[in-house]
Amino acid sequence: MIKIALLLMAFSFISCGQKPSGEIVAEKKTDPEAVTTHVPVFNPDSAYQYIADQVAFGPRVPNTEAHQACGLYLESELKRHGAQVFVQEMTLEAYNGTKLEAKNIIGSYDPGNKKRVLLFAHWDSRPYADEDPDKANHYTPIDGADDGASGVGILLEIARQINLKNPGTGVDILFFDAEDYGEHSSSETYTPNTWCLGSQFWAKNPHVPNYTAEYGILLDMVGHKEAVFYKELTSLKYAAPMVERIWKTARDLGYGRYFIQATGGGVTDDHQYVIAGRNIPCVDIINYDPNTEKKFGDYWHTLDDTIDNIDTKTLKAVGQTVLEVIYN
Numbered sequence: 001m002i003k004i005a006l007l008l009m010a011f012s013f014i015s016c017g018q019k020p021s022g023e024i025v026a027e028k029k030t031d032p033e034a035v036t037t038h039v040p041v042f043n044p045d046s047a048y049q050y051i052a053d054q055v056a057f058g059p060r061v062p063n064t065e066a067h068q069a070c071g072l073y074l075e076s077e078l079k080r081h082g083a084q085v086f087v088q089e090m091t092l093e094a095y096n097g098t099k100l101e102a103k104n105i106i107g108s109y110d111p112g113n114k115k116r117v118l119l120f121a122h123w124d125s126r127p128y129a130d131e132d133p134d135k136a137n138h139y140t141p142i143d144g145a146d147d148g149a150s151g152v153g154i155l156l157e158i159a160r161q162i163n164l165k166n167p168g169t170g171v172d173i174l175f176f177d178a179e180d181y182g183e184h185s186s187s188e189t190y191t192p193n194t195w196c197l198g199s200q201f202w203a204k205n206p207h208v209p210n211y212t213a214e215y216g217i218l219l220d221m222v223g224h225k226e227a228v229f230y231k232e233l234t235s236l237k238y239a240a241p242m243v244e245r246i247w248k249t250a251r252d253l254g255y256g257r258y259f260i261q262a263t264g265g266g267v268t269d270d271h272q273y274v275i276a277g278r279n280i281p282c283v284d285i286i287n288y289d290p291n292t293e294k295k296f297g298d299y300w301h302t303l304d305d306t307i308d309n310i311d312t313k314t315l316k317a318v319g320q321t322v323l324e325v326i327y328n
Contacts, residue, residue, distance in 0.1 A: 039327040040161040042319035044312035050077070051145060051153035051223060054123070055307050059141035060148065061127045062092075062100040062178055074105050074123060074175055077156055082163035083107030083173065086207040095183040095194035102177040104198050106207045109162050113170030117326050118216035118280060119158065121151025122179030122198065122270060130185040131294075131301035138186070145307045146287070147300065148180065150223030154319045158326075167327045172213065176202065176270050185301070192268045199270035203277025215242045216282035217325070218271040222318045224297060225311035227287040228257075229318075230264025234272050239281035246283055249324050255317040264290050285318060 053073065058066035078085050088104040105123065125144025129137040143149075155173050162171055182195035193200070221227070235243050250259035271282035288295055299305045 039320075039324050040165050042161065042316060042323050043157055044316040044319065046160065047153045047157040047223075047315045047319055048310060048312050049153075050156040051149045051310055052307055054149040054152060055143050055145050059127070059143060060123060060125045061141050062102045062124060062181065063098075067124065070123065071103055071105065071177075074152065074156075078105065078107035078159060078173065081107070081156070081159040083109055083159060084111050088202065088205070088207060090198075090201050092178050092197040092201065094178075094181045094197070095191065098181075100178050100181060100197070102198055104177055104202050104207075105175040107159055107173040108170070108207075109159075109172070110166060110170040111208075116170040116172060116213040118172050118174060118213040118274070118282075119155055119219070119322065119326075120174040120176060120199075120216060120270060120274070121155055121219045122148050122177070122196075123152050123175040124148060124177050124180055124198075126180040126301055126305075128184055129301060129303045132303055137303055138184075140303065142301065142303060143306050144180070145305055145310055146221045146224045146227075146297075147305050150221060150310060150315070151219030154219055154222060154315060154322070157319055158323060161323060169326060171326060174202070179270055182268075195268050196270050196273055199273040200277070203273045206278065212278060213280050215239060216271065216274055216280050217242075217246070217322060218269060218274075218282060218284045218286070219318065219322075220269060220284060221287040221296065221300075222285055223310040223315050224287055224299070225309060225314060226297070227311075227314045228260050228289050229285050230260045230262055230288060230290060232264055232269075232284045232286060232288065233266035234269075234275070235283040236263065238275050239283050242281060242283050246285070246321060246325055249328075250317065250321040253317075253320060253324060255321060258314065258317045259321070264288050265295065285322075 057070040060067045060070045086106040092100045125148045126142045129140045176198035178197035271284045
């Protein structure tokens with residue numbers, strides 16, 4: 001997914017070499033299934049299979065057969081799990097003038113409920129391995145097992161659980177398209193709005209007129225075996241109470257090794273367009289480590305973003321935490 005840390009926001013962002021502020025709290029050794037008896041048990045093997053299914057189509061780059069086939073698969077899975085499905089088909093213009101035949105895919109649960117929660121991820125994959133160590137690969141599309149497919153896989157498993165047990169809140173699961181078709185890393189400038197084209201479109205043209213939700217949670221790169229989730233800065237600016245609630249929930253469930261009690265960096269991601277366009281406070285759960293050189297992991301935007309890096313323990317930590325939040 002993205003991306004590049006933003007250091008020029010109106011509030012103070014961490015510099016690349018600076019240690020994050022805040023105390024890292026040791027996780028509690030708690031059995032999450034014992035704590036959350038009324039909350040569905042997230043099945044990480046199911047989420048893993050959903051990720052593998054997406055990767056099996058090939059890189060999900062707009063204007064490709066793999067992209068088209070995967071989109072139909074996602075629609076059918078949401079319908080199979082009882083959602084009312086909306087599909088936004090659109091033609092978007094990429095940074096280089098390419099016309100992208102794209103679609104946002106939305107699954108709504110309990111659509112008549114005015115109390116709503118928005119869960120979202122991007123389902124497309126990067127058309128360029130432009131961070132790959134081998135420059136010969138810089139225009140080769142990536143599998144995007146973590147960067148794209150992992151968030152979608154977790155949300156499909158959550159959709160399955162919601163269909164089995166109503167959380168009492170309306171839930172919209174939104175798969176944004178054309179998030180990762182931003183300008184190539186060889187560009188001499190950085191233009192943020194070349195990313196997240198699907199969410200920019202939806203923010204101006206929601207699937208339901210005047211759509212709103214109490215809060216939103218974005219899942220991006222949430223399946224890697226070495227993932228850590230720091231508190232992202234745009235999330236803290238606009239949705240600080242939800243950030244604290246999610247990170248505390250994760251810690252109470254025993255997932256503190258993943259959800260770090262410290263501030264990370266700010267990133268260009270779908271949540272900022274949902275915040276700006278729909279005025280919905282959103283939290284980005286994203287694998288971003290400010291203490292490392294590459295921040296997003298060595299596999300990010302390379303040919304190494306494969307299913308081999310996906311870990312069911314990470315999927316469980318994220319998926320169970322999100323279920324706990326929306327069911328409570």
